[in-house]
Amino acid sequence: SQQGEEDPQALSIQEGENATMNCSYKTSINNLQWYRQNSGRGLVHLILIRSNEREKHSGRLRVTLDTSKKSSSLLITASRAADTASYFCATDEAFNDMRFGAGTRLTVKP
Amino acid sequence: EPEVTQTPSHQVTQMGQEVILHCVPISNHLYFYWYRQILGQKVEFLVSFYNNEISEKSEIFDDQFSVERPDGSNFTLKIRSTKLEDSAMYFCASSGMDRAAGELFFGEGSRLTVL
Numbered sequence: 001s002q003q004g005e006e007d008p009q010a011l012s013i014q015e016g017e018n019a020t021m022n023c024s025y026k027t028s029i030n031n032l033q034w035y036r037q038n039s040g041r042g043l044v045h046l047i048l049i050r051s052n053e054r055e056k057h058s059g060r061l062r063v064t065l066d067t068s069k070k071s072s073s074l075l076i077t078a079s080r081a082a083d084t085a086s087y088f089c090a091t092d093e094a095f096n097d098m099r100f101g102a103g104t105r106l107t108v109k110p
Numbered sequence: 111e112p113e114v115t116q117t118p119s120h121q122v123t124q125m126g127q128e129v130i131l132h133c134v135p136i137s138n139h140l141y142f143y144w145y146r147q148i149l150g151q152k153v154e155f156l157v158s159f160y161n162n163e164i165s166e167k168s169e170i171f172d173d174q175f176s177v178e179r180p181d182g183s184n185f186t187l188k189i190r191s192t193k194l195e196d197s198a199m200y201f202c203a204s205s206g207m208d209r210a211a212g213e214l215f216f217g218e219g220s221r222l223t224v225l
Contacts, residue, residue: 033213033214035214035216037153040199041218041219042114042201042216042217042218042219043153043201043203043214043216044216045213045214045215048213088152088153090214096166097143097155097158097165097166098143098155098214099155100145100152100153100154100155101152102151102152103152103153
């Protein structure tokens with residue numbers, strides 16, 4: 001089925017380091033969104049980037065979108081232990097409702 | 111801050127039983143969704159609902175599933191005859207804008223355990 005696919009599946013870093021997660025998709029999109037999920041909780045929207053945008057920032061988050069490569073990246077700078085969570089990208093590929101990937105599980109060690 | 115509310119938080123049922131999961135979306139939102147997540151796995155789209163009808167449904171959303179907006183505030187997911195593989199976390203989401211524009215606001219989920 002059409003959906004974003006994240007990599008890596010898991011990422012473990014030290015507090016203060018940067019974390020980069022990637023997402024790839026297969027067909028045309030209107031927008032790509034990143035969400036965060038703490039263990040056992042609901043998903044929380046982080047940032048939305050439209051197909052005509054290349055980069056967006058929100059606090060310590062930076063998202064890029066390369067439509068020619070059908071990929072996006074989420075960068076979290078100066079990570080904190082509280083950033084430990086799973087991160088999902090979601091796309092509206094082929095103009096369908098948002099589909100999610102399998103997520104990247106980020107662990108930030110204090 | 112407005113939020114999506116889901117009940118029950120956890121339901122245990124016997125295989126073959128009917129289950130109804132309840133959601134109260136954010137009050138001025140027009141687009142409603144159900145997703146599910148089997149433990150530790152990806153978040154899977156089930157169905158979207160707009161203007162009192164299903165907009166889109168996935169291959170998972172077969173005849174055993176139905177959705178309803180019985181009044182102006184509730185949005186329910188019914189599983190007619192539960193199977194073991196229906197055990198998952200079910201998330202309701204709502205949006206004020208259509209798929210081309212809006213972020214989704216998720217509830218905290220209803221965990222369904224089918225024995």
